[in-house]
Each structure stands twice: as C-alpha cells, then as structure tokens.
Amino acid sequence: MDTLHLVSNAVTVIFIATTMFAAGLGATLPALRAIFADLPLLLLALLANLVVIPLLGWGAAALFGLSTAPFIALVLVASSPGGPLGAKLGMVQNGDVVAGAAMQVLLATAGSITFGLTANGILTAAEVGGGISLDVAALVRTVAILQLVPFAVGLVLRHYAPPTARSWHPFAVKVSNVTFMIVLAGMLLGNWRDVVELLGSRALLAGFVLSVAAFATGTLLATGSPVRRTTMGSVAAVRNVGPALAAVGIAFRNEPAIMGALAAVLLSGLTAAIPIAAVLSRRRSGGPVSSSAELG
Template structure:
C-alpha cells in the first residue's frame, strides 16, 4: 500500500514541479557545475558510504544494515523538489538534481548493497521494467508539466495548484501512515538502527545550516533533495530481500519525513530569498 502511494505521490509531485519549472531553469543548472558535482557526490558517495561505515561500526544485523544502506543509496526522491518548493529553495536546482540522481540510484543501490555483503539485483527483465517504470514516473509528468507551462500556460496555472494539493495530501497521508504503522514497530529495527537512520537524515539536512556552498535557496534545494531518498526504488530492492529489510526502509521513511517536512514548513515561513 505504501509503495503504491509513494508511486502516485511521485507522479503528482513531479507534475506540480513541472508546471512550475522551465527549460531555462535547467540551463541555469548547467552553469552550476560545482554545485551539481557536490550534490552527486553527497548523494551517491558520501551518504551511502557513511551509512555503510555506521552500520558496520555499530554492528547492526545484516537485514537492518541492508535496509539502511538501500535507503541511503537511493537518491532522487520524488518529494524532494516538492519540499524545496515549500522551503523557498531553488526549484531549478532541486528538479534538475532529481532527474539526474534518479538513474544513478539504479546503480548505487546494488553497488552499496555489496559493500555490506548482500545482493539485491532483481533477476530478469521484469525487474528492469519496474525500475524503468519508476523513472518514467518521474520524467513523463515532469516533461508534461513543463510542456504545459511552455505551450499552454493558462492550463498549467490551473493544473499546478491541483497537482500540488494532491501531492501535499498524499505526502501528509504517507507521513501519518508511517507514524501509525511504523512507530510501534521501530523496536524491531532496533534502537541502534533508529539512531543510525537519524544521524544519516540529520547529516543530509546540514546544508540548510551552512553558509557554504552556494546561495541560501541552492543550499535549501540541496538539503531537501539529499534528505528525501527515493523510497520507491529502495522498497523495490528491499522487496527482493526480507520483510525486515522492508521494515527498515519504512523506518527510514518515517524518520526522513518526520524530519524533512517540519524543516520545510519552518523554512516556508521565512522571507523569500532571491535566487542567484
């Protein structure tokens, strides 16, 4: 059930983002190569590498360790751009990174899983179709939204608030779902596992508090994009493992949204910051 909601949330949020983004936004992102390289390194190398180091140091069980690593190694979460929108961040940076990071997660997940001695690569063409469908779920609604804004701006103005409202409702419902179904099961993950997840989420949000790199809106975009992991992809890989691995990914989602959403709502109340 949560996987289906995440998938619909992904489509709705990308449509909302697409109707607010332009091609010029992506052209601007190309000129920010340093920020892009930093974001890719943070999402594909630093965060999953830190996850492997922490689960190894703490000595988590293999299933919990795998769940933590899969979540940490799944960048490009569909709601990162949506939360960036709320947090008054640079939407162009967040959207561009989301599109870039999504495919990288297909490689990062299996690679980092081997770092904890496990394999999660789905067998056969069915696995490729499911993962490809996840990517299409990001790219297609984003492209449709951007086309509407360019070719049918009046339609885009009507679609954007509806898509955003649907995404907001689904996001709120997902957070409540995680709270209701996940809090009581956190002991199954173990408090050491919960602590590791909390550290990873906190580290991913540090750009908000830093004075470097880049501008305030760009740092907010980097924080939200890095903080929100691609749960759809992580759950897909976890489904090939055990229920405990799936539970750990859901626990990551609970702590992730329980941290990122309040931060975004706090930032939403700040004065608008010009995008440089």
C-alpha cells in the first residue's frame, strides 16, 4: 500500500508539473499582457473564482446536508480555481483559447496563495472535520513550486526558443492528459469502496450542481463577447485538482473517505462541464476558434 501511495504521489506531481509546463509553452507574453491589461475582466474573474464559487461550494454542501468527507471534498474543490482542463474546454467549445489559457494560469497562480486560506476559513466557519485546520504555509509552498515554476520555465522557453517550445508542447499536453487519467483512475481504484458508497448519494448531485453554478457564475461575471464569456465559464467550472490533492495529503493524510469523495465530486463536475462545452461547440460548428494561433 505504501508503494502504491508513492507511485500515486509521483504521478500526481508529474501531472501537475507537466500541465503547468504545457500552459507556459502554449502562452506568449503579448497574449498574456493583452488579457491581463483588461482590468474589469480580471477583477470579475477573481471575484467569481476566489470568492463567489467557494461560497457556492459551502452553500451546496450545506444545502444537500453532506457528511464530513464529501463536505470537505466539495469545499476543497470549490476553493481551488484554475483547473488546467478549463482552458481545454475553451478549445472544445470553440471559445477564446488565449483568454481561457491566460485566465487559467492567473487563477492557478492566485489560487496557490488563496486556496489554503479560503478552504481553512470555510471549514472552520462550518465547524466540519473536527476542528482540523490546513497548514497554509505548506500548501502554498507545495502548490507554488509545482505550478508556478514549471509554468515560468515553459513561458521562458516559449519566449526565447519558440520552435523548441512549439515542438515540445504537443508532447507535454499528451503527458498531462495521460497522467490526469492515471491520477483519476488511481483515486477511484484506490478508494473504490468509498466511491461506491457515494453512488446515488447527494454528494454526486452537489458536485454536479456546483459545476453548473460555477459555469454560470464565470459566464455572468465576465466581460467581452459571448464567446469569451462562456470561455470564462468553462475555466470557472473546472477546478484545480492539484491543491485539493495536496490538501488531502498534507492536512488529512490521504484519508480514503475524503479521497474517494474528492474523486466522486471531480467526476460529477466533469459530467456537467464537458456536455456544456460540447453543446456550445455544436452551436458554433464551423466557427473560428478565437486567437487559437497564439497557442501554437
């Protein structure tokens, strides 16, 4: 079992690092500057993802009367913005790819600092988990190293060696996709009893509802064209599994019930977010993907 945990943790580290490295390889400084110069969009996205959606997660957990493990899992997911698959869903829906990727990186960066504080505050206020508090400093260190450093390396490589960055980008994306599936499968297989116990429970429904509410919040609290707004919705709907996994490992010692609930919540959220992107794609069938050339 210890060996399985070591392998699982190693794959998780590879997933997080390669995802952020791929994001850096796919970004350009001019594209990032253009998005970051849109102050209203930035402020609304930060408000939606760092404040509103975590509160929605708390509200959904309380509304559905979730038990301790799924309550904690839902709050961890809701408090963790900037999921790498959010930008990918922007591509799926033929959205504003550059804006989606840039916002995902910004939210992942901000979330590495705010995640521990937000989750800790909600869990303490809700009096869930027997008074357990998160080690904020450890979470910030872990998430910052795993996300910010690989992204910065990828961005520098894209800026100074574009041909190399373009050639490496597809491979990095494939590694990210494969390791994500392995991480998700490992979470399910390693905690299948806890996941099975949640089938038909309100935890899955709460995760589904949170994802839909997050998409609506991200879309409404955005500026620009409908294409850009729904792209912001996709980014908001898919939360960042990295900090949540780090929290379960650091604060809850990989407790199987919480890990199983986390996997179930993530899966139910994806079952909401992916069809939404697919429907938008069909409506825009044949339409151009905004600024996709910037991602190379």
